[in-house]
Amino acid sequence: MDGANWTSRIDSALAKAARDLADIAGQARRFVAGLDLTEQLVLLGLVMIGLFYLVLTHFQASEDGQKAGSQFAGFLFASVAVAAGFGWLVSDATA
Structure with missing residues (x-):
């Protein structure tokens, strides 16, 4: 029971x-x-960079101890996310 x-x-x-x-x-x-087309494309780009970061991190962790490529992809993801957020904030304020 x-x-x-x-x-x-x-x-x-x-x-x-x-x-x-x-x-x-x-x-x-x-x-x-x-979302409009531009926002959808930025979101798609962020998803693609995020997936690239996850895949790169997985393969580099299994092959060697160096994580320079995954750190670059992480920085790229963060910088694009911040830029997209800032762009949406500015476009909302001016519209």
Whole structure:
């Protein structure tokens, strides 16, 4: 009986997590759909740089101890994110 109780709780927690993830994905789709083309392209660029950073960090960590390339990609990601945030802030203030 105790095993069935835990199974029921785990199933309930997984169902709630799946529902929450679906809600988050829906909100993200609505957010991206509300952006104009330039904002969507900047967001896509940030996602691509972030994925490049994750892949580069993973492969460099497994091959050697040097992380210069991943540090550069991290700096690139941070600088583009700051520039995009500043650009959106300025464009909202002037519009």
